Amino acid sequence: MEENKKWRGKSYGGKWGNLCFVFLLKHFGPCAAYVLLLFVALYFTAFKRTPYRASGNYLKRILGKGRHFMPYHVFRHNLALGITLIDKGAYLAGNKRIKCENLCEDMLGKSLSGGSGAIVLTPHVGCREIAMESLKAFCRKIKILGIQTEDEQIRRVLESFAKQDIESIDASSFGALIESYKALKNGDILAMQFDRDIGEPKVKTRFLGGEVQLPASAFKLSEVARCDMIYCACVREKLFHYKIVPLLIVKKDEPRGENFAAEKTAEVMKCLEKLLAQNKYQWFNFYDYWD
Amino acid sequence: MKDNLTEDIKSKIISALNLQGVSPADISDDTPLFGDEGLGLDSVDALELVVMLEREYSINVSEQSTAKEIFSTPASIAEYVRKNAK
Numbered sequence: 001m002e003e004n005k006k007w008r009g010k011s012y013g014g015k016w017g018n019l020c021f022v023f024l025l026k027h028f029g030p031c032a033a034y035v036l037l038l039f040v041a042l043y044f045t046a047f048k049r050t051p052y053r054a055s056g057n058y059l060k061r062i063l064g065k066g067r068h069f070m071p072y073h074v075f076r077h078n079l080a081l082g083i084t085l086i087d088k089g090a091y092l093a094g095n096k097r098i099k100c101e102n103l104c105e106d107m108l109g110k111s112l113s114g115g116s117g118a119i120v121l122t123p124h125v126g127c128r129e130i131a132m133e134s135l136k137a138f139c140r141k142i143k144i145l146g147i148q149t150e151d152e153q154i155r156r157v158l159e160s161f162a163k164q165d166i167e168s169i170d171a172s173s174f175g176a177l178i179e180s181y182k183a184l185k186n187g188d189i190l191a192m193q194f195d196r197d198i199g200e201p202k203v204k205t206r207f208l209g210g211e212v213q214l215p216a217s218a219f220k221l222s223e224v225a226r227c228d229m230i231y232c233a234c235v236r237e238k239l240f241h242y243k244i245v246p247l248l249i250v251k252k253d254e255p256r257g258e259n260f261a262a263e264k265t266a267e268v269m270k271c272l273e274k275l276l277a278q279n280k281y282q283w284f285n286f287y288d289y290w291d
Numbered sequence: 292m293k294d295n296l297t298e299d300i301k302s303k304i305i306s307a308l309n310l311q312g313v314s315p316a317d318i319s320d321d322t323p324l325f326g327d328e329g330l331g332l333d334s335v336d337a338l339e340l341v342v343m344l345e346r347e348y349s350i351n352v353s354e355q356s357t358a359k360e361i362f363s364t365p366a367s368i369a370e371y372v373r374k375n376a377k
Binding site for chain 1: 325333334335337338339341342352353355356358359
């Protein structure tokens, strides 16, 4: 892959910008933070070209012919991202107005029965952190396999307000998959994101009209640790209300042919397309990985 | 003189990773298994090797931090097996 196509995390807003939101959340609640967000989203739409392009690139694909007056759609996209980030902070800090309904509860309960571990795979849709908090109801250890990319100063600001108490496994380390395997063998829940082009091996599939490469290591983990893979997404349904919706389950005992990972990945990306058609502004993967 | 355990491990690496067209004779005791030189294995292969050690020698690699060292060459894996075989 070309160097400039590699995925990099990017934090916006800076330390003081994030401190303003933290101040409002602490003293006035999420609604006050939403008001500030209106102006921030307008500013980002008008003046921040890199995120505008990234957002526009996705919106052209999802909106198709209905993509008239793109600045309006980018503004709504920025607004949806901001609301999700505010809700995440408020939820992790213990705000009781924000609720999350888990529609995968029975499915995950069955996967975890008999002491098995399970792999929970989410896309960059809605709010993963709220979903992770809901998983605590299963009284299992939760580990997140991923890469820390948040700006250090911003991370400190956000963690001073609300910190998620979940162990993470650094996906860039040599032993990441081994540690993940051990966790699954211990009956833990391993969470990861499936729509980002990191790590090997990869599979190619179609998504929103273009070809994308997606990681396939979860299939190997599922096979050797004998555990189910549950694809789901935590979307914002209405104000203060999220729900975790199932996309696809890959059972541990499904027969696995040579193209198993590619076929299942294609299937789950179709499910994701359907979900995005209903939640157009909740895709927060600002990375151009098409073609 | 060839070390039987190291030779056995080479065969099991080839089998576990399904390395087509590679025989134990092609791999020296000190061939690096990972990185650009040697066999060029990746982290998924490392996971396969962990599973192979569990299955064939009943050894659990509990220290993920030392995995890179353990799996660096066939000789280092043999050394680890000798120390930890039950």
